[in-house]
Amino acid sequence: MIDGSGVGNDERLRRIEAVTDSALSHLDPEGLLTELLDRVRDLLKVDTAVILLVDPHARQLVAAAAKGVEEEVRQGFRVSVGRGFAGRVARDRKPVVIDNVEQSDVVNVLLREKGVHSLLGVPMLAGGEVIGVLHVGTLAPREFTAEDIHLLQMVAERACVASQVQLGRIDRDAALALQRSLLPTRLPELAGVDMAARYVPGHHTGVGGDWYDVFTLPSGWLGVVVGDVSGHGLPAAVVMGRLRSALRAYALECDDPADVLTRLDRKVSHFETGNLATALYAMIAPDRGRLHISSAGHLPPMIAAPARPTTMLSTPVDLPLGTGEHRPRSTTSIEMPAGAVVVCYTDGLVERRGEPIDAGLERLRSAIQLGPAEDVCATVMSSVGVEQPTDDIALLVIHRHDARG
DSSP states (O other), rough: BBBBBBBBBBHHHHHHHHHHHHHHHHHHHHHHHHHHHHHHHHHOOOOOEEEEEEETTTEEEEEEEEEETTHHHTTEEETTTSHHHHHHHHTTTTEEEOOGHHHHHOHHHHHHHHHHOOOOOOOOOEEEEEEEEEEESSSSOOOOOOOHHHHHHHHHHHHHHHHHHHHHHHHHHHHHHHHHHSSOOOOBTTTTTTEEEEEEEEEHHOOEEEEEEEEOOOSSSSEEEEEEEEEEHHHHHHHHHHHHHHHHHHHHOOOOHHHHHHHHHHHHHSSSTTOOOOEEEEEEEETSEEEEEEESSOOOOOOOOOOOEEOOOOOOOOOBBSSSSSOOOOEEEEETTTTTTEEEEEEGGGTTTTOOHHHHHHHHHHHSSSSSHHHHHHHHHTTTTSOOOSSSSSEEEEEEEEEOO
16 A cells, blocks of 8 residues: 555555664664654654653653654653643553644643644553653644554554663663762771772672671771672662661661661561561771671671681571561670681672582682782682672671781
8 A cells, every 4th residue: 555655554664663673773772762753753744753751750751752842852841641642642551643733632832832733642552551652743734544553653662662771771870870879989998907898780780789888986886787688770779778878877876786787677677578688787896806796697707817717707697687577686796806807798709500608608718818908809809709790799808907007
């Protein structure tokens, strides 16, 4: 069939599929959306083309890309789902045609100012959910056909892919910013100790639920934390951020690591229902000679000291955070001799598929040598760490200075 533009429907379909497939391979999400809108205007002989994406928190459609009415994007146009032309498309989840804008419920003043006369909009569906609306318009009266609707729906499917990639990248950028704000970019320089740390994500987003933290308390004690929230990516990182902040607050109120983890467990069970986490909280004395430690389901640290073999600290491992069982937690006091090295870590460092965890723990123990924290950290990562981990890795090394400082 040949339409009034002289282009057969088969040719239309071929051109749309060709441009979208190649664009998906070679263009970034923003470039792809722009390319799609350009092609839609050309193929359907329309004057405007707009993509609006759903903001799930506001239940509104937000202009993400536009051709012919670029002001929509620049002005950050929004419309509530269910209101006006685009809102109706999103609410009803089906195409909507408006023959005459002046006689309709179109609420976008930019379309009216532009002089748009006829509109066609289709929903953008992904996984059964409406993620946006794609609509086109003409300045002259236009009767959109079933073929026009089919073509626009095809483009909407391709736009869904690009939009999800774009939203995923936004989530990734937000997650990275969150992770960077939560993990110390620089460990504090304190008398009596030097420290070093590493964080390696096990997820493609570059973020996860593992964390480490070091802070000084008003009493002069040094707080040390290593934790692991179950899951990966942004959801785990968000929960991790909340736990990190809560633990710091409880640490200001309690001088016993077990009490701090008890309060944190109540917080997780009540406000983070469904999430599990392990955490290790230790307090190092102002003279750096003693360490008080409590573990909520977390692997105990390793300690190396002069004239002693490297061993795992003999501290009880209590229940993880968030199990719903509120049993008493314990604190263990450990001597930290001059020259000692304490290595805290998450299970991603020692766990490997297909081998018992004891093998990974022995590999770590063998890699730990006495010396400055940065040297120990680098040696451990080169000997035990993996370049493409399947789980997040957090590593924190604390070295107590010897008598020479």
